[in-house]
Amino acid sequence: MSGESYIRRPNRPLQIYAVVFLILLYVPVMFLPLFSFNDSLYVRFPLEGFTLQWYGELFQRDAVWNALWNSVRVGVVVAVFSTTLGVFAAKAITRYRMPGKGPMVTFIMLPLVVPLIIFGVALLVLLSQLGVALSLYTVAIGHMIVCLPFSIAVLIPRFEGFDASIEEASADLGENAFWTFWRVTLPMVGPGVVASLMLTFTVSFDEFILAFFLSGTEPTLPMYIWGQLRFPQQFPSILALSSIIIFVSFVLVFAGQWINRGALSGSAKGSVS
Amino acid sequence: MDIKDQLGSMRAGEISRRTFTRNLLAAGVGITAAPLATRKAMAAAGDQATFFTWGGYDIPELFVPYKEKNGELPNFSIFGGSEEALTKMRGGFVVDVSHPCNSGLPRWVQSGLFQPIDTSRLSNWGDVMPELVSLPGNDAEEGTVWLAPFDWGQTSITYRTDLFEVEGEESWDMLWDPRYSGRLGSLASGGDAWWCGAIKAGVPMDQIHTDEAFEKIAAVMREQRPLLRTYTDDTTTLEQALASGEMVAAMTWNSSATVLKAEGVPVKFASPKEGALTWVCGLMIHKDAPNIDRAYDVIDSLLSVESGKFMINDYGYGHSNNKSFEQFDAETLSGLGLSDTPSDILGAGHFQVPQTQEWETKMNTVFEEIKAGF
Amino acid sequence: MSDQTLQTRSAPVATQATAGRFGRLMQRSEAARGYALLAPSLIFLGVLILVPFGILLVMSFWTASGFGFDTGFTTANYQKFFERPIYTALLNRSLFISGMVTVFTVLLCYPMAYYVAFHVHRHKMLWIVLMTLPFWTSYLLRVFAWKVVLGYEGVINSALMNMGLIEAPLEFLLYSQQAVIITLAHAWAAFAILPLYVSLEKIDKSLLEAATDLGDGPVRRFFRITLPLSLPGVISASLLIFIPTTGDYITPALLGGPDGAMIGNLIQKQFGPINNWPMGAALSIILMLCIATISLVFILLTLFVRKRVS
Numbered sequence: 001m002s003g004e005s006y007i008r009r010p011n012r013p014l015q016i017y018a019v020v021f022l023i024l025l026y027v028p029v030m031f032l033p034l035f036s037f038n039d040s041l042y043v044r045f046p047l048e049g050f051t052l053q054w055y056g057e058l059f060q061r062d063a064v065w066n067a068l069w070n071s072v073r074v075g076v077v078v079a080v081f082s083t084t085l086g087v088f089a090a091k092a093i094t095r096y097r098m099p100g101k102g103p104m105v106t107f108i109m110l111p112l113v114v115p116l117i118i119f120g121v122a123l124l125v126l127l128s129q130l131g132v133a134l135s136l137y138t139v140a141i142g143h144m145i146v147c148l149p150f151s152i153a154v155l156i157p158r159f160e161g162f163d164a165s166i167e168e169a170s171a172d173l174g175e176n177a178f179w180t181f182w183r184v185t186l187p188m189v190g191p192g193v194v195a196s197l198m199l200t201f202t203v204s205f206d207e208f209i210l211a212f213f214l215s216g217t218e219p220t221l222p223m224y225i226w227g228q229l230r231f232p233q234q235f236p237s238i239l240a241l242s243s244i245i246i247f248v249s250f251v252l253v254f255a256g257q258w259i260n261r262g263a264l265s266g267s268a269k270g271s272v273s
Numbered sequence: 274m275d276i277k278d279q280l281g282s283m284r285a286g287e288i289s290r291r292t293f294t295r296n297l298l299a300a301g302v303g304i305t306a307a308p309l310a311t312r313k314a315m316a317a318a319g320d321q322a323t324f325f326t327w328g329g330y331d332i333p334e335l336f337v338p339y340k341e342k343n344g345e346l347p348n349f350s351i352f353g354g355s356e357e358a359l360t361k362m363r364g365g366f367v368v369d370v371s372h373p374c375n376s377g378l379p380r381w382v383q384s385g386l387f388q389p390i391d392t393s394r395l396s397n398w399g400d401v402m403p404e405l406v407s408l409p410g411n412d413a414e415e416g417t418v419w420l421a422p423f424d425w426g427q428t429s430i431t432y433r434t435d436l437f438e439v440e441g442e443e444s445w446d447m448l449w450d451p452r453y454s455g456r457l458g459s460l461a462s463g464g465d466a467w468w469c470g471a472i473k474a475g476v477p478m479d480q481i482h483t484d485e486a487f488e489k490i491a492a493v494m495r496e497q498r499p500l501l502r503t504y505t506d507d508t509t510t511l512e513q514a515l516a517s518g519e520m521v522a523a524m525t526w527n528s529s530a531t532v533l534k535a536e537g538v539p540v541k542f543a544s545p546k547e548g549a550l551t552w553v554c555g556l557m558i559h560k561d562a563p564n565i566d567r568a569y570d571v572i573d574s575l576l577s578v579e580s581g582k583f584m585i586n587d588y589g590y591g592h593s594n595n596k597s598f599e600q601f602d603a604e605t606l607s608g609l610g611l612s613d614t615p616s617d618i619l620g621a622g623h624f625q626v627p628q629t630q631e632w633e634t635k636m637n638t639v640f641e642e643i644k645a646g647f
Numbered sequence: 648m649s650d651q652t653l654q655t656r657s658a659p660v661a662t663q664a665t666a667g668r669f670g671r672l673m674q675r676s677e678a679a680r681g682y683a684l685l686a687p688s689l690i691f692l693g694v695l696i697l698v699p700f701g702i703l704l705v706m707s708f709w710t711a712s713g714f715g716f717d718t719g720f721t722t723a724n725y726q727k728f729f730e731r732p733i734y735t736a737l738l739n740r741s742l743f744i745s746g747m748v749t750v751f752t753v754l755l756c757y758p759m760a761y762y763v764a765f766h767v768h769r770h771k772m773l774w775i776v777l778m779t780l781p782f783w784t785s786y787l788l789r790v791f792a793w794k795v796v797l798g799y800e801g802v803i804n805s806a807l808m809n810m811g812l813i814e815a816p817l818e819f820l821l822y823s824q825q826a827v828i829i830t831l832a833h834a835w836a837a838f839a840i841l842p843l844y845v846s847l848e849k850i851d852k853s854l855l856e857a858a859t860d861l862g863d864g865p866v867r868r869f870f871r872i873t874l875p876l877s878l879p880g881v882i883s884a885s886l887l888i889f890i891p892t893t894g895d896y897i898t899p900a901l902l903g904g905p906d907g908a909m910i911g912n913l914i915q916k917q918f919g920p921i922n923n924w925p926m927g928a929a930l931s932i933i934l935m936l937c938i939a940t941i942s943l944v945f946i947l948l949t950l951f952v953r954k955r956v957s
Contacts (some may be wrong), residue, residue, distance in 0.1 A: 096681025227328025227351030
């Protein structure tokens with residue numbers, strides 16, 4: 001394949017657009033760290049002076065850390081489980097002819113049509129009828145209802161996009177269904193899986209309405225923040241918290257890339273020799 | 274090299290599928306193990322009581338006696354409004370202690386979700402102001418109470434002394450002043466705004482349920498809507514708007530004025546000539562409270578003088594414990610909009626008369642229509 | 648194959664036959680394999696959608712009575728919807744705002760997804776991560792961040808005033824429908840980019856090269872190949888934004904002001920302060936029917952256009 005195809009040529013206007021897009025995406029978010037160092041209770045210009053006071057306060061508040069931790073736990077569990085279910089479902093939907101597939105798909109996608117608040121109330125009533133105590137598990141179940149269709153919606157285009165005959169070839173070569181899936185299907189849909197994990201984690205981490213109705217004594221981060229809005233004294237430390245989240249995600253993502261590269265070059269060498 | 278590159282190199286045959294699988298597996302194990310690892314750390318909170326309350330009350334300063342006795346803070350669950358809280362508990366959410374206000378008291382009792390409080394189990398009960406205990410609907414059987422009063426305050430007008438020119442006496446007319454159209458703000462909940470509207474319309478609190486009063490108040494609220502910048506449920510919004518000059522006057526609780534003053538913003542918490550709206554909030558115990566002994570510890574801790582000092586000094590709210598006020602001199606208290614004889618302030622204001630659920634539904638339906646411009 | 652043999656060998660003889668028969672059935676019947684893969688999702692959602700949905704539908708024909716419900720069947724809630732002007736007005740406004748948000752977001756995100764899919768060759772994941780990183784922060788805080796930008800003493804106003812372009816802050820920026828549209832578009836951009844990117848990424852590059860070889864210019868090539876092939880991504884991006892935003896109530900509550908309220912706010916109020924759950928259920932059913940109709944029309948229209956194009 002020649003590297004000189006038009007695709008390889010840089011597209012200057014598009015490049016500029018992409019950079020501007022990223023800047024606009026980040027600028028509003030970046031005001032959060034900016035104001036977290038501002039020596040005033042109020043989020044407004046002009047800035048009044050540099051302070052680390054809000055960070056100091058934050059470290060003394062266990063409640064903030066618990067809420068953050070709760071959200072991360074729910075988000076990770078929801079992302080992994082809904083993507084796992086999503087991969088199977090997306091494969092079934094795209095690969096196999098089944099009677100009644102249309103209605104089943106419509107049914108699975110239904111949570112996207114139902115306003116979350118209704119799900120929240122209805123699930124709360126349902127859970128209380130069943131005598132299930134509210135906890136982070138119920139929040140995770142609620143989030144999975146929302147995240148599963150999201151996951152499937154993202155994965156379907158991916159499955160539609162690759163050639164089923166590769167899988168058939170694998171099966172013909174004697175691989176059973178599991179190994180065909182693990183060694184052929186999954187790598188092919190990998191980008192979709194990653195996208196699904198990211199999307200479902202984001203949805204769960206951000207989700208407020210279901211968490212509001214379904215969380216027990218352990219609040220998720222959006223729940224905690226919502227409660228704090230009534231008390232402006234707490235707000236700068238919430239800004240400090242979100243700044244830490246932004247910073248930590250940056251570090252984690254970059255460290256992940258770096259570690260992955262190290263592991264890969266090592267194993268690549270191993271497989272060559 | 275990222276995952277995409279890894280996929281690319283796998284297709285190009287640079288790394289074996291097995292290596293790729295191994296990397297993926299390692300990543301997978303790492304991801305799914307993470308939440309499990311944290312569970313141990315979270316188990317420490319144990320069997321403490323659960324306090325279902327407004328944001329801002331989930332702080333160690335209010336639970337010093339509780340922590341001394343039980344070693345840990347109680348668990349907290351936060352709501353944004355007391356109607357939300359009741360909705361959630363009616364849906365089956367079980368807590369130990371919750372935190373409603375006087376206007377909701379009869380409806381909370383009626384819901385059958387709460388048990389009477391045995392005041393003999395509260396060491397601070399002797400210092401609680403009697404006028405706060407004798408709220409309508411607060412007498413359960415055999416001298417017990419449903420609600421242990423904790424904090425009280427007013428809904429009135431916070432205004433910028435440098436930007437708002439008061440004509441004559443301070444009055445609710447300030448929030449209907451066309452000179453400041455687009456620069457006035459209001460709380461969004463009918464529990465505050467509708468009752469302030471009643472004061473403005475001259476409807477006595479005990480007449481608010483009549484059809485005639487309904488018409489009068491609705492007319493007043495419709496008149497006010499075009500003058501308002503916005504309605505909001507969170508006080509932060511109002512405080513920031515007042516600090517920036519976006520609003521010059523807004524309906525707020527005591528704490529907004531206290532906090533703005535501490536920040537050096539020239540504001541005053543008005544004492545309208547028609548009287549302010551006065552409220553009392555308190556603590557109720559859930560009928561199925563799983564940690565009943567510690568529920569009493571939560572209440573006792575909140576009623577303590579330590580907690581009272583914090584409420585008065587940092588939030589500018591009144592406290593139900595008489596002794597809390599002894600910690601402050603008259604000057605400090607009047608600076609906070611309070612008084613060393615709290616009953617004066619309580620007596621001067623308009624106390625909400627609890628209404629039926631049907632009335633609340635009707636009032637909120639109409640008020641939502643008015644807020645939306647219909 | 649070796650794994651299969653191992654498994655069969657270790658299994659008791661009695662189950663071997665059934666396992667074999669089951670295995671053969673799975674091999675032979677496509678449908679059975681499909682159902683098996685779909686079953687976990689179907690069962691999970693079956694329990695957690697049908698039951699709550701049933702409650703919702705039944706409740707929409709009840710009426711509120713104090714704390715409880717009058718469970719007599721009545722269409723009063725639906726009649727009320729058409730009688731009082733507030734309900735239809737707020738519904739129309741919600742659909743309008745969400746429609747605007749969808750159009751803006753997809754239009755703005757498409758070039759971005761296109762750029763990453765076709766013009767970024769190294770560190771693609773890094774780009775995707777960069778595009779989604781702001782969304783690790785709380786939704787509430789992002790809404791609040793926009794309040795800072797659009798606010799009375801906010802970034803835009805103070806910048807314009809410093810440049811001498813305006814003398815007093817622009818008040819229409821905050822507490823308006825525009826504020827809601829801007830904030831929602833920004834908040835949901837990640838949801839548009841990911842499906843768009845996924846569908847663009849899987850386009851076979853050799854098709855594009857073939858088109859070039861056949862003499863297609865960039866514009867013609869885009870409309871003949873790239874756009875039709877990425878339509879599934881455009882559809883899912885649009886629906887992923889349009890549908891949840893119609894039910895949103897936090898953004899309008901914080902940024903919309905009196906004239907920016909949406910139907911979601913009213914539904915939330917029915918379950919909160921107004922405490923008229925049956926009316927809230929009826930409003931939700933109506934909202935869902937509206938969304939379903941619009942989505943269906945949208946999908947059919949897109950498919951029709953795609954057929955015409957190709």
